[in-house]
Amino acid sequence: MAGGLIASLAQNIGLTEPALKLVLGILAGYPFALIYRKFLYNKDGVFQCLYFTACGLTLGFWNYGIGMFHCLATILFSYLAITFLKGPLMVSVVFIFNFIYLLTGYVYSSTDSYDITWTMPFCVLVLRLIGVAFDVYDGTRPKEQLSSDALQSALKEKPTLLQVLGHSLFPSACLVGPQFSMRRFLDFINGKFHLKTSDGNILPPDSTQYALIRFGMGLFYIIVFQILSLFVHEDLIISNEYAEMNFIKRMFLLGVWGRFILYKYISCWLLTEGACILFGLSYNGEENGFKKWNGVSNIKLSIFENSSQFNHYIMSFNANTNHWVAQHIYKRLKFLGNKYYSQGGVLLFLAVWHGLHSGYYATFLHEFIVIYVERDFQHMIKPYESVTQFLNNSVVKILCQIILRLYAFVFMGWSLLPFVYLQYSRYLAAFANCSYAGVFVFYLWPILYGPILRIFLRKEKKLA
Structure with a gap:
């Protein structure tokens, strides 16, 4: 019954x-x-x-x-x-x-x-x-x-x-x-x-107020998830309806779809965190006379909702699992002598932990490539003072923030395609429906964009 x-x-x-x-x-x-x-x-x-x-x-x-x-x-x-x-x-x-x-x-x-x-x-x-x-x-x-x-x-x-x-x-x-x-x-x-x-x-711990706040936030994200479900659904990106839309609309909906997928996890984590706070398990010391109850927080919302690069997502999303992996896997792979080898080992571990579907391995391989691209770009422009000064201009900084927010919003959706669709045929169809946007943005960096930018920066340095 x-x-x-x-x-x-x-x-x-x-x-x-x-x-x-x-x-x-x-x-x-x-x-x-x-x-x-x-x-x-x-x-x-x-x-x-x-x-x-x-x-x-x-x-x-x-x-x-x-x-x-x-x-x-x-x-x-x-x-x-x-x-x-x-x-x-x-x-x-x-x-x-x-x-x-x-x-x-x-x-x-x-x-x-x-x-x-x-x-x-x-x-x-x-x-x-x-x-x-x-x-x-x-x-x-x-x-x-x-x-x-x-x-x-x-x-x-x-x-x-x-x-x-x-x-x-x-x-x-x-x-x-x-x-x-x-x-x-x-x-x-x-x-x-x-x-x-x-x-x-x-x-008992004076954590009821904090537990109710996280509980309320969990309910809020459930409501937002349900509202988004009026506009997108899990199979949207592989549908004929999506494929027939214009490119701008497809990219915007790809970002909305990515948020729809992630809010499902975020709402669950907020609700479980609220219960842990109510138990008193999440006590995390005091700061400026106030007790902290973020000891088991799995989502850092301020970082997540203001992400302008993929490292922000990694820092904020599934934070406790990431901390566990950093402590028990990444730091114990130091003997490899190369941080990229250690990162590769961590991502392989996470892919196997999630399951046997090829989509998990494609997802974490993509994460490795994206983090490499972002770090390579940052390291590339860092030595050039003229570039740094230009980017620190107040108007340019605002424009860059807008562009980077849109970049993180849209391509987080792209990054989730293999994770959600799991089967090779399904996420390849999703890639095609998205005009292979992520391939052009990320995968061509080592063989095309990166070398061209290096040549351009060297010329600028000589002219200076």
Whole structure:
């Protein structure tokens, strides 16, 4: 009966049943947080972990049924590996086992489109378990060998099974993230984020206002997403209707379509962050006498909405996952001796983590090329004082900002085409419908635009 009600409601509001159940699961984090604040805050860590585990399993089984047993199996295996193995062997076993399990899941459960199945929470879980293995290993290494991030998250003692379960199945973060370290989780349940009154009493965190703000922003982005759906839809770019439009309209709608796709993720992250804030997990110290609650923020809206280059998107979008990858993958690839090799390794890791569809690999290859182009251009013009002075002119600066905002707006949409359409034939059709705009802007840079600009700048320097 409940299933029929959910299916009927999903149909009426234009969502699939799995998508609606996912949204309701995310929203369930708020009542779970209120119950926690009322009855379990500052109680023994064992009871807290039991509560988090029970809530997370409830959400998981409601959304994915017996698929959640895959998550439980990998949690147990990873805990045993962390407990009985040591050093690089322990990290390697946890890393390889979880990735093989994830890829096997993709092979057996993936379709030709984006799937809401048990592999969705599982891919979040994989990073969380690998992160715990790295942190336990870092806790055994000399401090001088660790990065600043690793110093903050390193674990001197191995976590218990109940702590691993509570961390892995934290109810407001087990479905779509965000990522957070075991160190943060342990500090949270052990009372390091407690609000203490002047008379020594311990109160739940004064985070309700901040949680409501993020909740409200999440609802706002859901509303904007629904409004945009009146003008664009996921298959718009591969439609005949789109192909017949004039070039300017196609480019504008490509940017709108890109925002439509991204706002779906942003709204979910804002809602999960609000629930994490309500729990008190996101406490991030104080600044100028004010508490900060941005410890698990996954989207930096001011940077995202004002992006004028693709690095701004990378800095602001899926921030916790990017931080996790920077700490646990990028910084550990320093032995390669080349930042481009390290970046390539990171992007390959992310592509494999997302799945086996060729669109993921095309997306992250494109990201590598775009970042290379933008950095190469910036490094190229930096030594030329005349160019810098020209670009710093107030009128020129305003014009450049307008052009760069339009550039980032339109070509973020282009960059998402393989990620959304996944299949080679579908995103190639999308490229064709967009007149291969991204190919001309980015892929010709190393063989055409870059060499021409270098020749021009050398001539300008000689004339000066």
